[in-house]
Amino acid sequence: MSAPRDQHFLVDHWAVEKIAGFVEVSGRRVLEIGPGEGILTRALLDRGATVIAVEIDPALVEELEIAFADEIDEGRLEIVPGDAKKVDIPPFDIVVANLPYSVSSQLTFRLLAIGFEVAVLMYQKEFAQRMIAPPGTSNVGRLSVMVQTYASVKPLLDLSPTSFRPRPQVRSWVVRITPRDPPYPIADRQVYADVVRVLFSHRRKTIRKGLRSGKDTFSPGSIERAIAELPDDLLQRRPEDLALEEFALIANRLAGC
Structure with missing residues (x-):
């Protein structure tokens, strides 16, 4: 089956085994977004995970239901048809997924809002580099600040286009994301998110x-x-020069604290 728009199937079996083994999944409920043809799904199931697979493409859903009929009957796999940005997702512990590049930011923010123990996620390399960009560098932005406020991020694996079908035009990074409490007190998380969004929407302007x-x-x-x-x-x-503590200070003042 050909890949839908923006979906690149992971076909490198060595990479699949590495990704599935980065966290212990045995006996855990693992969320996989965009399972495609199910190569990573199979690796997770073989390691004893119960998998919740969210797939937007109806043809792939049908293919997965046929290929994994036994696992579905046994209750080890649940396929959720729909858009992972908005579909209701059953409870899960861990996330392991090759995220579609075009919606990586939206899905990352949604996952952080839902909450999880740990995530092993694949991104376009440039996107992942922005996630870990420190203040004062050219790559820092809303994504960097929001992710680093609520999680630690560690690069795990660098993959070339040859690991996928069809081949993307960019390299990919697999990273581990571990949620944590913010390093500085935040009085109102919505105000904080709004401050970061507003300031980076006008990133060439001063904070004032x-x-x-x-x-x-x-x-x-x-x-x-x-x-x-x-x-x-x-x-x-300007916003790219601020530390996390300073974004928190601004947000707390706007929240009246």
Whole structure:
């Protein structure tokens, strides 16, 4: 079967074995997003996992239901048809998946919001590098700040296009994401997320001007109060230069704390 748009099937059996073995999955409920033809699904099942596979393509769902009929009957595999960005996902412990490149950011944010013990996820290499980009570097952005606030990220594996069918135009990285509590107190997580989004939407502006550009998100009164309470040297900088602690400080001031 040919791959749907934006889906690149992992066909490198060595890589599959490595990915399936990066975390202990025996006896655990493992979420797999985009199982495709089921090569990673099979490796996870062989290691004793109960797999919840979310697949958007109806033809692939049908193919998986035929190929894994016994595992479905035994209750070891549940196939959830639909879009992983919005479909209801049954409870799970761990995530192991080759995420579609075009929706990597949305899926990562959704998974962090749902919560999990650990995730082994494959991304476009450039995307994964942005996830771990430190403040003050050209790659830092909303993704970097939000992921690093709520998780630690460790690169595990670098894969070439030859590991996939059809071959993508880019290299891929497999990373381990482990959720953690934020390193600094955050009074309101939604306000924090809004601050990060607004500031990086105006990343060429100073923090002062960026906050004032967020009048559709924050009330003018809360913006001016926060600006009055924040250090002037912070307000003169740009978002890529801020540390996580400083994003938390801004958000807490906007939240009235």
